Amino acid sequence: MDTTTGPKEKEVEPAEGGADGAPARRDPEGVRRDILAAAGEVFAERGLSGARIDEIAARTRTSKRMIYYYFGDKEGLYRACLEAAYDEVRRGEEALDLGGLPPAEALARLVAFTFDHHRRHPAFIRMVMIENIHRAAHLRASRVAAERNRAAVARLTEILRRGEAEGVFRPGVDPLELHWHISALSFFNVSNRPTFSALFGDELFSEEAQARLRAHAVEMILALVRQEEPGDDDQA
The missing domain is CATH 1.10.357.10 (Tetracycline Repressor, domain 2)
Incomplete structure (x- = not known):
């Protein structure tokens, strides 16, 4: 079970690259849409309990840390x-x-x-x-x-x-x-x-x-x- 929790609300947006190590672009809405698109596919395929944040991150140009930054946790x-x-x-x-x-x-x-x-x-x-x-x-x-x-x-x-x-x-x-x-x-x-x-x-x-x-x-x-x-x- 994925038990990692998200960061505090006041945490500054992580300045990190995507999954391929490329520098991150400052496009928060674009990153958020990318995460939602990939996560929607994974949740539809595997359900809430079967979905893994690792797999969702692998389908995006971002990281687990960024996913938790935007959405808090897997249920969020x-x-x-x-x-x-x-x-x-x-x-x-x-x-x-x-x-x-x-x-x-x-x-x-x-x-x-x-x-x-x-x-x-x-x-x-x-x-x-x-x-x-x-x-x-x-x-x-x-x-x-x-x-x-x-x-x-x-x-x-x-x-x-x-x-x-x-x-x-x-x-x-x-x-x-x-x-x-x-x-x-x-x-x-x-x-x-x-x-x-x-x-x-x-x-x-x-x-x-x-x-x-x-x-x-x-x-x-x-x-x-x-x-x-x-x-x-x-x-x-």
Whole structure:
């Protein structure tokens, strides 16, 4: 078990070279991003208990000492990786500029983005699965994760508000429940691929099949929120 603790908060940033002995560049944010990228890969592959700071340092241009300087200890680094992974999703959503789109188009784009993002970032899905094994203890301890992720529900709240005002979405749709549905459709596609493929084959994971599943996810979410047109109900 990696028991090394980090330095005191007032310690000056170490002036040392990278793992190859080259002089360190004064780019604290760049060093931090490099560490987070490497650590995220290792945690996704090995979990919190299996990850080693030595291996993480070996995948960066820095050292164990610098990792402890920036993140304190292994759990602090793991928590920072979780925060960064969720932040990447939220930043991707922000970049969609959904406020300028009609509500149905905005929601469709958000669902498609979520499906594609999760598919393209299986390490993120593995990190979330690992954190669920830990019963979200590290996310609960995060000072920024909950606040940052509220943006996802706020974004859906705004889309639903506009859709209801325009008469295209039915009233009373809960944005948190809708976020759950979107996450479930997108998450399972990645988290359960190994077991699903072992039982039923890889047919649904071809590019063509994945495009169909993404379209189905969009259709299902839109069907869930759409306002019923007169005459939609079956008549006796």
